[in-house]
Amino acid sequence: MSEHRPTPALRAEGLVKTHHGEGAPAHAVRGVDLCVRSGEFVAVTGPSGAGKSTLLHLLGGLQRPDSGSIWLDGECTDSYSEARWAVERRRRIGIVFQFFNLVSNLSVADNVELPALLAGVPPKRARAEREALLAELGLDGKERSMPGELSGGEQQRVALARALVNHPPLLLADEPAGSLDSRGTREVMRLLSRFHQRGQTILLVTHDARLASAADRVISFFDGRIADDAELTGTPSRRVGASGVLELRD
Numbered sequence: 001m002s003e004h005r006p007t008p009a010l011r012a013e014g015l016v017k018t019h020h021g022e023g024a025p026a027h028a029v030r031g032v033d034l035c036v037r038s039g040e041f042v043a044v045t046g047p048s049g050a051g052k053s054t055l056l057h058l059l060g061g062l063q064r065p066d067s068g069s070i071w072l073d074g075e076c077t078d079s080y081s082e083a084r085w086a087v088e089r090r091r092r093i094g095i096v097f098q099f100f101n102l103v104s105n106l107s108v109a110d111n112v113e114l115p116a117l118l119a120g121v122p123p124k125r126a127r128a129e130r131e132a133l134l135a136e137l138g139l140d141g142k143e144r145s146m147p148g149e150l151s152g153g154e155q156q157r158v159a160l161a162r163a164l165v166n167h168p169p170l171l172l173a174d175e176p177a178g179s180l181d182s183r184g185t186r187e188v189m190r191l192l193s194r195f196h197q198r199g200q201t202i203l204l205v206t207h208d209a210r211l212a213s214a215a216d217r218v219i220s221f222f223d224g225r226i227a228d229d230a231e232l233t234g235t236p237s238r239r240v241g242a243s244g245v246l247e248l249r250d
């Protein structure tokens with residue numbers, strides 16, 4: 001009798017990506033196999049230039065691999081067009097970046113509602129989702145503010161709300177605390193931990209090993225390849241207090 005294994009939230013096989021820029025080609029991803037289970041919190045860490053962001057861009061369909069395949073919830077994305085990737089991202093993948101990427105001339109409320117409206121969610125429901133998320137993220141009262149009027153930490157929380165408004169099964173986060181001070185960093189990590197505890201699947205790219213210790217599993221990325229892949233459950237470096245507050249070691 002064959003063992004029943006749940007379908008992974010995300011799977012990649014043989015991913016390769018070379019960037020052709022001004023100088024010599026950059027072999028950013030050199031053959032990556034990866035499987036992320038539903039509900040897992042995986043951190044991909046490694047030095048600058050290791051290829052972490054490229055890997056995340058491939059997994060979110062923002063760049064196409066030279067070779068290799070990606071499956072979302074068991075569905076192969078090989079034949080996806082750019083338009084299809086855009087639709088699937090709206091439905092299945094929330095993405096948060098280091099520099100927030102909010103639309104600067106839209107209010108906080110409109111930034112958060114936009115992906116829901118684009119996905120065809122009725123305006124009343126989009127508004128309710130937005131209100132609930134902004135309240136949850138401590139941003140009520142900021143609905144009418146423009147992104148430029150907010151602190152970096154607040155902008156990142158808006159970006160998180162925007163990424164989660166369609167309840168995507170998968171959240172990809174690329175250095176989400178990279179431009180924040182230590183308070184903003186703790187806040188973002190605390191929120192990621194909270195969503196993870198509720199079942200959100202998260203893949204976090206960070207060069208910061210301390211942040212990676214909030215995850216269940218840490219993948220060390222080096223020179224375009226996975227150098228190590230370790231489960232962290234139960235290790236002392238992962239310390240989430242009873243309040244759900246992540247206590248990062250100094």
Ligand SMILES: Nc1ncnc2c1ncn2[C@@H]1O[C@H](COP(=O)(O)OP(=O)(O)OP(=O)(O)O)[C@@H](O)[C@H]1O
Pocket residue numbers: 019020021022026027028046047048049050051052053054055207
């Ligand atoms: N669009 C691009 N055009 C040309 N080269 C690129 C491009 N994007 C990335 N690279 C190169 O690919 C390699 C991997 O870059 P990538 O940004 O994926 O690494 P990273 O591990 O995320 O680095 P960091 O932690 O500094 O963000 C680097 O040598 C980089 O210069």
